[in-house]
Amino acid sequence: MESFSSRIIKFSKAHDFVGNKGESHFSVEADQFKATFYFTANRGQLKEISYTVESERIENGILFALCTLLKNADTKRMKSITAREVESFLRDQNHIPAMGESPFPGAFVDSFRELLISSVFESEIRKDVDFWEVSEESSYVDKIKAISDFFTLKINMNEYFLEESMEIELIQLEDDAFFVEFRSSINHVKLAPNTLSKVFLDSLEGLVRSVIKSENINLVAE
Structure with a gap:
């Protein structure tokens, strides 16, 4: 745990976005990491977003970061989110990786982005x-x-x-x-x-x- 930033540890314990509040949902599984996200969108803009996980782990801080960075996001903002931005957001100091020597789950963030965009699109059309x-x-x-x-x-x-x-x-x-x-x-x-x-x-x-x-x-x- 010592190799992780204090921010990711703190965020992993936060419950601001934990839950299943939202009209639609999708699941992301990549890099041996899994979560289900719930959201409500209107005219391409996120009105609420939350998540549930199967277990408590430090990496859950990444989910908190994603929800924080994309709160009230429009389509353009959703498309711009990257693993690099999320990882930087979780650092305590610019030159020290948020997860130390452990690899950051970039594939998870990429999969999340694509599923979020398509899910928001589909949820609006299906109405x-x-x-x-x-x-x-x-x-x-x-x-x-x-x-x-x-x-x-x-x-x-x-x-x-x-x-x-x-x-x-x-x-x-x-x-x-x-x-x-x-x-x-x-x-x-x-x-x-x-x-x-x-x-x-x-x-x-x-x-x-x-x-x-x-x-x-x-x-x-x-």
């Missing part, structure tokens, strides 16, 4: 996703229209896509897959298929599954 839903028996044409309208009027109007100056477009719909492209909303240049992270694409896939009532259809980014 009225039923407005865009069509029945499972709907025609092929109706399903195409439902997805296209959902992308144009809902997804592309979301704060995240507006800030990224990005649009998603349905290219093709098949029985087991729907194909999409990402384009710049400024000059309509096609963007790379990996423009969004896998966890974000998974969120989009789940949303479209809800819209057309199909649990087996998969998203393919081209």
